[in-house]
Amino acid sequence: MKTIGVTLLLQGVLSLSFAQQNLVPYVHPLIGTEKMGHTYPGATVPFGSVQLSPDTDTLSYEFNGKYNGDVYRYCAGYKYEDKTIVGFSHTHFSGTGHSDLGDFLIMPTQGTLQLNPGTASDPKSGYRSAFSHANEVAEAGYYKVKLDDHNITAELTATQRVGLHRYTFPKSDQSHILLDLMAGIYNYDDKVVWTYVRVVNDTLVTGYRQTNGWARTRTVYFALSFSKPFKSYGQKNFDKPQVYRGFWRKFDQAHNFPEIAGKKIRMYFDFDTSEGEAIEVKMALSPVSQENALANMRAELPHWNFEQAKTRAQAAWNTELNKIQIDAAEPDKVNFYTAMYHAFINPTVYMDVNEQYKGLDQDVHQAKGTNYTTFSLWDTYRALHPFFNLMQPGRNNDMVASMMAHYNQSPLKMLPVWSHYANDNWCMSGYHSVSVLADAVIKGTYTGDPQAVLDACIATSNHRSYEGIGEYIDRGYIPATANGTSVSNTLEYAYDDWCIAQLAKKLNRADVYNTYLKRAENWRNVWDNSIGFMRPRLADGTFKKPFDVYATDGQGFIEGNSWNFSFFVPQNPTALVETMGGAKKFAARLDTLFSMHLPDKFFAETEDITREGIIGGYIHGNEPAHHIAYLYNWAGQPWRTQERIRQILRMQYKPTPDGLGGNDDCGQMSAWYMFSSMGFYPVAPGSAEYSLGSPLVKNAKLTLENGKTFTIETVNQSDKNVYVSKVLLNGMPLSQPMLNHADILKGGTLTFYMSAKPTKK
Amino acid sequence: MKTIGVTLLLQGVLSLSFAQQNLVPYVHPLIGTEKMGHTYPGATVPFGSVQLSPDTDTLSYEFNGKYNGDVYRYCAGYKYEDKTIVGFSHTHFSGTGHSDLGDFLIMPTQGTLQLNPGTASDPKSGYRSAFSHANEVAEAGYYKVKLDDHNITAELTATQRVGLHRYTFPKSDQSHILLDLMAGIYNYDDKVVWTYVRVVNDTLVTGYRQTNGWARTRTVYFALSFSKPFKSYGQKNFDKPQVYRGFWRKFDQAHNFPEIAGKKIRMYFDFDTSEGEAIEVKMALSPVSQENALANMRAELPHWNFEQAKTRAQAAWNTELNKIQIDAAEPDKVNFYTAMYHAFINPTVYMDVNEQYKGLDQDVHQAKGTNYTTFSLWDTYRALHPFFNLMQPGRNNDMVASMMAHYNQSPLKMLPVWSHYANDNWCMSGYHSVSVLADAVIKGTYTGDPQAVLDACIATSNHRSYEGIGEYIDRGYIPATANGTSVSNTLEYAYDDWCIAQLAKKLNRADVYNTYLKRAENWRNVWDNSIGFMRPRLADGTFKKPFDVYATDGQGFIEGNSWNFSFFVPQNPTALVETMGGAKKFAARLDTLFSMHLPDKFFAETEDITREGIIGGYIHGNEPAHHIAYLYNWAGQPWRTQERIRQILRMQYKPTPDGLGGNDDCGQMSAWYMFSSMGFYPVAPGSAEYSLGSPLVKNAKLTLENGKTFTIETVNQSDKNVYVSKVLLNGMPLSQPMLNHADILKGGTLTFYMSAKPTKK
Structure with a gap:
């Protein structure tokens, strides 16, 4: 321990002797997002557990025994060539040639509630949105884009284990934040093995999702927090009807029901927003438990100061880059x-x-x-x-x-x-x-x-x-x-x-x-x-x-x-x-x-x-x-x-x-x-x-x-x-x-x- | 803590003043196993986590939206009216009118390996066996039956969290112990959500299974130990082929491959047995982890003394019954x-x-x-x-x-x-x-x-x-x-x-x-x-x-x-x-x-x-x-x-x-x-x-x-x-x-x- 202390001290001394430059502007996360680079443009910190990034498609892959190039294109979730964004998910590989991940896709929308992503050719058929690179900013630890169809500006930053979203809404009594628990990268019909969600209160949701993907037995736990209480929420289960669920009919499970589980679930949270009102969302991940996800959130991001989180993420990058x-x-x-x-x-x-x-x-x-x-x-x-x-x-x-x-x-x-x-x-x-x-x-x-x-x-x-x-x-x-x-x-x-x-x-x-x-x-x-x-x-x-x-x-x-x-x-x-x-x-x-x-x-x-x-x-x-x-x-x-x-x-x-x-x-x-x-x-x-x-x-x-x-x-x-x-x-x-x-x-x-x-x- | 100590002391004194009677012979676990009682005849200790009991059928239930009486009959896994036993599973409700459980069905067999249970009308079509009530003993904490088709005598007892099986085989170089991870009570096609198994060595296997049954999100972890090393083992996955599994083809996953996962898995373990050779099997359960299941096994049943385990189970019953x-x-x-x-x-x-x-x-x-x-x-x-x-x-x-x-x-x-x-x-x-x-x-x-x-x-x-x-x-x-x-x-x-x-x-x-x-x-x-x-x-x-x-x-x-x-x-x-x-x-x-x-x-x-x-x-x-x-x-x-x-x-x-x-x-x-x-x-x-x-x-x-x-x-x-x-x-x-x-x-x-x-x- 002593040795480490000395090393840190030396580093401290050295960082004084070499003035730190602002190198963040030299990082262009969009490099490699077109064609074959398979990088993602979103927000992450060095070696971060969370890679919060826009996905321009979440194609479903129906297994037919052969290689499917379309899915391969979406290894990083985002293709620069695309014109629409489906949402922002929290885990991404960088530059791989096969894939997985894309966990916990979140999308802010506005207007009539839509629970299907829709198609790239007709974005208005679903919750996805057209966007333009002119309205896009990608930096180390920060990403920003305008979602044209919903008139919402989305900004992303991250800590080690928490993704932080800031959505700036127009005035609306039909503002929504969707949590698509079916979405994923290299998705196919049976990939989501199980999903469990509990709505703890009107600003906190926890849960987990197990997938059978490139990783065969993989579970990611989450804790999701909103800066403003939602006025209502709900879910739709897209799976076929299940045996055993008779007694669950005692509840209206689609609306404001806090104990959700199944294989194919999309959730929504409703808000009233004033013009230019920003709602922030934190999503903390854990490989172990919901409790740990929540502890990660509380340890790393106890506040709702987006600018501070962004500044810290970029400072972390600067420290690394200055090496x-x-x-x-x-x-x-x-x-x-x-x-x-x-x-x-x-x-x-x-x-x-x-x-x-x-x-x-x-x-x-x-x-x-x-x-x-x-x-x-x-x-x-x-x-x-x-x-x-x-x-x-x-x-x-x-x-x-x-x-x-x-x-x-x-x-x-x-x-x-x-x-x-x-x-x-x-x-x-x-x-x-x-x-x-x-x-x-x-x-x-x-x-x-x-x-x-x-x-x-x-x-x-x-x-x-x-x-x-x-x-x-x-x-x-x-x-x-x-x-x-x-x-x-x-x-x-x-x-x-x-x-x-x-x-x-x-x-x-x-x-x-x-x-x-x-x-x-x-x-x-x-x-x-x-x-x-x-x-x-x-x-x-x-x-x-x-x-x-x-x-x-x-x-x-x-x-x-x-x-x-x-x-x-x-x-x-x-x-x-x-x-x-x-x-x-x-x-x-x-x-x-x-x-x-x-x-x-x-x-x-x-x-x-x-x-x-x-x-x-x-x-x-x-x-x-x-x-x-x-x-x-x-x-x-x-x-x-x-x-x-x-x-x-x-x-x-x-x-x-x-x-x-x-x-x-x-x-x-x-x-x-x-x-x-x-x-x-x-x-x-x-x-x-x-x-x-x-x-x-x-x-x-x-x-x-x-x-x-x-x-x-x-x-x-x-x-x-x-x-x-x-x-x-x-x-x-x-x-x-x-x-x-x-x-x-x-x-x-x-x-x-x-x-x-x-x-x- | 002091109060409890005093109470225990008093109980000790009292149990001296009233001579304990042997009341175990008055317990007839077969009562209620016929018609509508829905009790099970197998081995358990008072309030035991493990209920190790024979299942006479594990019908699959294809959901058609209406009540299925046939499945209802098998709430406890066992019907006295039946002529065949499919195997011995470790969790059972007693007397319920709806059901679930039947985890980790184990069946000893002999001869050509069979990985399907077969039918009641033609037990030789699968691994199940005919049996006779004349060869059946059911006591508090102990169960015994002769499996006619395999010429194997099965005995069961239990501790709080461990089921102990003793199988007495004939001479054979084709003796098997099956672990059917698809089987379950009130089963239906999608009930098993996920199964994970690791073969740690030639006597120890751990894993877990998640089911979507009457309990919607339910996982049971296990540690399985054999008294004698198996000579070989294998598994068959009855699920449809999966995306992503290309690189797993590097292995022969069907035979002697220790890292198994999927939805529909049946495993087998092979042995050479001499005439009258007994192989014992311990199955420890945990609601939390494989590690805990193993710790439960080591704490409760560190030995291979079946008689001692049976004696202790029955002594525990006697203590309760004498109240x-x-x-x-x-x-x-x-x-x-x-x-x-x-x-x-x-x-x-x-x-x-x-x-x-x-x-x-x-x-x-x-x-x-x-x-x-x-x-x-x-x-x-x-x-x-x-x-x-x-x-x-x-x-x-x-x-x-x-x-x-x-x-x-x-x-x-x-x-x-x-x-x-x-x-x-x-x-x-x-x-x-x-x-x-x-x-x-x-x-x-x-x-x-x-x-x-x-x-x-x-x-x-x-x-x-x-x-x-x-x-x-x-x-x-x-x-x-x-x-x-x-x-x-x-x-x-x-x-x-x-x-x-x-x-x-x-x-x-x-x-x-x-x-x-x-x-x-x-x-x-x-x-x-x-x-x-x-x-x-x-x-x-x-x-x-x-x-x-x-x-x-x-x-x-x-x-x-x-x-x-x-x-x-x-x-x-x-x-x-x-x-x-x-x-x-x-x-x-x-x-x-x-x-x-x-x-x-x-x-x-x-x-x-x-x-x-x-x-x-x-x-x-x-x-x-x-x-x-x-x-x-x-x-x-x-x-x-x-x-x-x-x-x-x-x-x-x-x-x-x-x-x-x-x-x-x-x-x-x-x-x-x-x-x-x-x-x-x-x-x-x-x-x-x-x-x-x-x-x-x-x-x-x-x-x-x-x-x-x-x-x-x-x-x-x-x-x-x-x-x-x-x-x-x-x-x-x-x-x-x-x-x-x-x-x-x-x-x-x-x-x-x-x-x-x-x-x-």
Whole structure:
């Protein structure tokens, strides 16, 4: 405790020594809300449990056994292209490629009560409203929009666990605030398992909702408070009639009846409003109980001062954003701080103010530290968690502890794969939590028992019945017959195994180290030297025919073709260069990747990205290629890395709603941006080395949690000067394009000398 | 705390002074399992949270908007008439006329795995088994049966919160224990809202199930333990395919997969068994969490000693049964102690060993004292709770506290009507919890704040929107147009209001007393003097036409016709006698009731009773008439009361499976039996006076919780000597056929002098 006190004190001192800038204006939450970014524009605080944001559609999904692209579009609830808003719900993923959430949709309306959302083409057919981007403001921690059909201005802000709405009504004796308990993201007919609501008094409502969504067994509890007593309220149950309910007919359950339960419920609360009268609504969430939701509300937002709540939310953002102060062109600052914003809104805190949370075992637990959820690990192990190890080590420590708690609560005894809200949805491939854990231990972030971490990694990576692991252990690769993504799985397992080896090495566990270092070589087993590509292999050892190195579907890979995935040996680029025929051939091959013309038919089967998310055949919009541009460093052509990085930074990130070339993926795309724009990148998390690229910023000042400052500065920086002629660390030239994590932690200065011409040496 | 210690000490001393008899053999749990009794034959401890009992059918109920008699038959899960057993489930109501529960059905089988229950007519079509009553043993706390189709002997016993099964298998490498998580009592397609199961290891499974049944929002958590590790296990999900489950295909979820969730799940556990090998199974329940269920198991049943558990369960019963030691004919002792058994199995403890329970508000609460559930108050206010005030005041105090907790957690601010498992199902009429509360305060049982009790009674009785209360308050009666059971409601409210008046009087609240004493007179407003019957009245004050005093349906009454309900003024029989034309006419009218021939067509619409449940037109099988035989005491003809009571005791209670003439109704029928067979009855709970009848026992020794003993003895008792010639209390003759509760509490002796001829004086 003493140590923490000192750290906080040091931070206090430091925040005095560096004047805090107002960086909130550089955050444009609308970036990524158009096309494929899948970000949301609403209000949240850093790593906030509540993400209060407008939903422009809540399509119902009738299961027909196949992929439904329309629903996929609404991963974040909001599409910039849309013309209507259905309402404001309290939970949203940022940048995912599959979805869930959208809990407790609230909508203010006026006039005749409507309890159906209506359609986008005819908003007046329901409670939704047309809106215009001209009347929309989206800031970090604040959102505002005019709801044209109801002549109501809606404003949103949030605390950690409470969403605060302010609705400014016209004069009306038919003003309503709706609570749609059927609405949700990626909705389908049976998704809402149960809803329970109790109207405690004329300003307080509590309840919960259980859903069977991407998270299979998920319950969110709430406490809802109004700044003004409603004059009446009611509900409609859209479910079919139920057995047993005879004796409930003693009540008029539709009007002013305070004990509501069922599967398909929409509620309304009625008010008289004068012209310009604002009614505020607080919605507090809890993973545990209504009582906890109410306690969260009382602890975090005991007042009705919207401006104060907004100011505090934005101050919280400013504190986070100031951890890196950059000097760069204005649009680059917008990109950079919006990237930081998107990187710092997930994982989310999953714990009440009393530190209770619901575990993977569906029982209530007391957290040690802060419990987090929403781990999109296939994405985020690459750069987001490494970024946290650098700029948020305290939180990353708690995230690792949360993943260990997940493991301990798992009847499968497995670390999370893609987990949210006390569930694993098992999305994507690999067991990349081991990368996050190893990286955190190796970089000194994790304060818990590292041996327990190693044990969890070993158990997870030996779960034979999961996704071909048994075959992988027995054969050194997964036969194509056993698994549809046998090659990418084998490659990813091999990398993860290398991480476990690094962790074992750190812990002096030679036996484990040797075992896993051997497993880390398994990438070689899916290398077909006759064609020079990674390729699916059959159980008899032969390679699968036919095979297409450009295609993704059915070729043994996930979200990538062999052209991209053949570069996926981040743990040993040197060996990969050798395998691919040496440095020259390797560099030429990279050139081809970045310059090829990928036919449209292959683009069509590449999920989650726009056409602009591709440079040649390099697919930045999906993650497997994120390290590739740095591989030139291993081919003796760092200048190529430098120009490619600058190219990607410019082409794939724009300060516009359609500015992201692919899903932000819970901050992974954003973390890539921040690292790369500062000139370095963690090619292989689990290693403490960063690979150098070409900084986009003029300079960046990193205020670390240990109290040190690390400064990145450039000489001769410009849009044309994308090449690095030399790099000094604290005045001493670096001989390799590498930077060690420990050197950053010590504090110091990294100086990039920029040039318009490559330095080929 | 000191007082309790002293009381316990006194009890200890007393239990030394009266040698405990072995009364368990007099308990025949099969009584009432045939025809209309709706009791269950399985194993439970006094007021046990677990009621582990065989189910002979688990019919699925497809909602078609009308009453389904077939499902109604299975209120207790077991029908003596049936030839097959589906399995053994852990929760059962005793004697109800509507139902729910039947949680966690377990069935041992052998041979080819079957995951459907099959049909009664072809038991081999599923996992169910034929059985014979010849191979069946049902005792207090113990049940045994041979499952013929599987050649398995099943034995059951229980602790407070744990069911213990012992299955003796033949030699087989295909022995199974099934856990059917779809099964339930009064089941229908959507009843199971959600099921979650985790297989912790090869002997331990935990989980929970939420149902939308008679209790709308009800979750039961469990921990299941096997005495022998299973060799394999699996599950089948009978629900339709679900959206979102793509990534779960990474696992074989059907076999040996430990993390199970869904709506329609049946599980199986496989064993190799040698000839005669016994496998034991513990199932612990909790209203709060899996963790609590496991803690309950570890606290109550840490061993695998079935005999010890059985011995303890039966010892617990013996302790309770010995509270009244009677001398009577053997069949009468069977009736008496089985009645006591049925009276002491509900309400049930609803609280974990750590004293947590789920409240009506669906949040978790810490109990003060013992929290109880299952309050069938329309039935049990009459004699069961008064019986508890006499023989179980400590528990009744906790029951009243549980009802007050319900009130405090209720968003409606209403006391329970018919509550179970954190829900009110609102079954039947009146607000009779006020009778239970008033009786407990007036008789000195309740140790909590009596003013808060009065406040709760006032709030409940003024809930205008409930069942005509608003009209009742405004007009003094409920118009027939407002409510289908307007007359019985008016009569019952009037009685309940009198209880509130008595409570107010006790608390010196003159204002409340006057208000409610006036409301207690409202029975007069549905009395039609022109026909001499209670009768539905319209809003304009006129009486409804047509009207049939024999019919029940559509006449303004619930479970009774005007002939029976016209006697429902328990709070003021004297005034009723007057109203009905004086003592002579009144007595003649009672004679007519008991001797009339009720045409079959009226019987057909009288629910819940057998033809034998009627004496003339007196319907003992339903509760509204339970006080009627005692009313002769107010008509100057106590000898008529005496002969009728003895007649009812003989005709309506027989020591056979079909021995109960109607639903036992959570012990109300049984409490009537015990009171009446000891010679007194609480005609108007809320009064401390009992009305005297004619004892059936030779004598009865009541060991009270205050350490006193009250003895009832008879002189010249015989089957023919049903008339009482005089009664002495501690040697002094009683001038009225009344006994005061306080006189019992002081301890003493009540002596009935019996005769074959009435003493008409």
